[in-house]
Amino acid sequence: MNERLLETAKQLVKHHHQVETERLCGVHLYEDPGGREIRLLEVIDGSPESEQVLPFRFAPDPDHGVPFPVVIIELSPHEFERMQRGELKLPLGWKEYQDPAWQGFVAELLQARA
């Protein structure tokens, strides 16, 4: 993954965690083959449930250190389980970024919630 994209994703997730320490219980990063946007799936306690995955794309926000568009899918813990069972589908082409360093970063961040 593009270094700048990854670093921005890290800063963004840190910010999201600061804002939603109590509600944020999972973060997953997905690769954009074009290297143009950040793709996040966030598991949020209390997220309103929908019948489908809803990927909202937010515009770049360079004033706040985010020079890329950010696509966020927010799921409740129950919706996340449904997704893992295949009942809810991610957009076509979404492939999770499985890098151990990234996963370690997220695990450490979320431990601060526990």
Added chain:
Amino acid sequence: MHGTPEQWSQAYLGQAYSDFTALEELAGCEGSANFHSQITMLLQMAWEKLAKAALVRGGSWDPDDLTHKVAAKLASMLTRSEAARNAFGYRTRHDAQRGFLALRDDLQQLERLCPALADRGENAEYPWAQRDPSMTVPVFVVRYPRADLHRNFSSATRAATRLRKDFQVLVKNFDRLFGE
């Protein structure tokens, strides 16, 4: 999908604004007390289309996927957007979180008044049968929105005021939040 995401987004935005303008006209007219259910319906429709305008703009959602549960999800996500915090005029992140979660809760209530989600109960559009709580045997009374809508978003309640104000803020800042 026929048409580009931008075309669909503009169409949804245009129709959302049309629904909102209609409800404002109704709410401001003489006899508006007779139109609680219609105003509530139009408010739900306006918010649903506004959220879909944002969703379809991203290019990953098919407008043929019919769902009414969109707006509350969007509100839940706005808590984490600094751009949204500025657009809505919240001075602190704490204020923004409180404000957007209150918006989320109001929108969830509003979504439940859509007939498709009301589970044959109270809704803003059609009559429904409700069990009479004063009877020990099951007796049902037919209710209808004009007379019996308990939750309505048409009078100047805090929820109604917030929903109408926040709708206008989101429309005004739409491109800034969801554009390229």
